[in-house]
Amino acid sequence: MADRRDIGPTLRAIAKMVRESKDPRATALAELKDVEEGNPFRILIGTILSQRTRDEQTSKASEMLFRKFKTPQQLARAKPSEVTKLIKSVGFYNMKTKAVIAASKKLIEDFGGVVPSDMDSLLTIPSVGRKTANCVLVYGFDMPAIPVDTHVHRISNRLGIVNTKTPEETEKELVKKVPKRYWLELNDLFVRFGQTTCKPIGPKCGQCTITARCKYYREVVKPKLLASA
Ligand code: SF4
Numbered sequence: 001m002a003d004r005r006d007i008g009p010t011l012r013a014i015a016k017m018v019r020e021s022k023d024p025r026a027t028a029l030a031e032l033k034d035v036e037e038g039n040p041f042r043i044l045i046g047t048i049l050s051q052r053t054r055d056e057q058t059s060k061a062s063e064m065l066f067r068k069f070k071t072p073q074q075l076a077r078a079k080p081s082e083v084t085k086l087i088k089s090v091g092f093y094n095m096k097t098k099a100v101i102a103a104s105k106k107l108i109e110d111f112g113g114v115v116p117s118d119m120d121s122l123l124t125i126p127s128v129g130r131k132t133a134n135c136v137l138v139y140g141f142d143m144p145a146i147p148v149d150t151h152v153h154r155i156s157n158r159l160g161i162v163n164t165k166t167p168e169e170t171e172k173e174l175v176k177k178v179p180k181r182y183w184l185e186l187n188d189l190f191v192r193f194g195q196t197t198c199k200p201i202g203p204k205c206g207q208c209t210i211t212a213r214c215k216y217y218r219e220v221v222k223p224k225l226l227a228s229a
Pocket of ligand 1: 158159197198199203204208209210214215216217
């Protein structure tokens with residue numbers, strides 16, 4: 001089982017697989033971080049847009065939205081119909097229109113138009129749960145945190161780093177088990193690994209270089225291979 005001592009080599013092997021994959025794209029949030037130079041407001045809004053949405057759609061909607069509305073003040077005053085038109089490429093665009101406007105208003109009312117950099121304050125913003133708040137800390141402020149989305153949850157369990165039922169439990173366990181120096185890179189690496197190799201359905205275990213470290217491979221994949229040999 002992967003543990004505190006061997007997470008470093010596991011992450012390095014994952015990084016190599018991602019680099020060498022046919023589709024070594026950056027994730028939408030990493031891309032946003034680069035393009036927006038870690039602007040916490042845009043990371044916050046981009047993360048809300050990214051909920052249950054593919055990366056390409058998130059990037060497209062963020063670009064369109066920020067071309068027109070650059071600050072919390074501008075977005076708080078925006079007409080919902082205008083925002084909806086710009087973010088129509090993302091799923092649940094009506095709900096997200098309300099969410100990004102409400103989040104901008106909250107930033108102005110309670111935080112002087114500045115995104116706070118602590119978990120408790122972030123959680124008071126509408127539509128911000130732990131995953132979004134952790135994304136803002138990592139991608140907006142370069143602060144060590146572990147955003148747990150479906151990829152991070154699934155891969156951490158498959159590898160056997162954690163044995164959990166929900167992303168919230170996974171975050172608690174990862175924080176205990178993964179040394180802090182790896183927190184900043186973990187989300188981006190696992191999301192890209194989940195998109196390219198350790199997919200939700202049909203993980204490409206035949207191309208994976210960490211089978212020896214993977215509980216799912218040992219307990220599910222290998223017995224099936226042996227049975228069919
Ligand atoms: S061996 Fe398969 S399940 Fe395990 S990490 Fe690699 S791709 Fe994922």
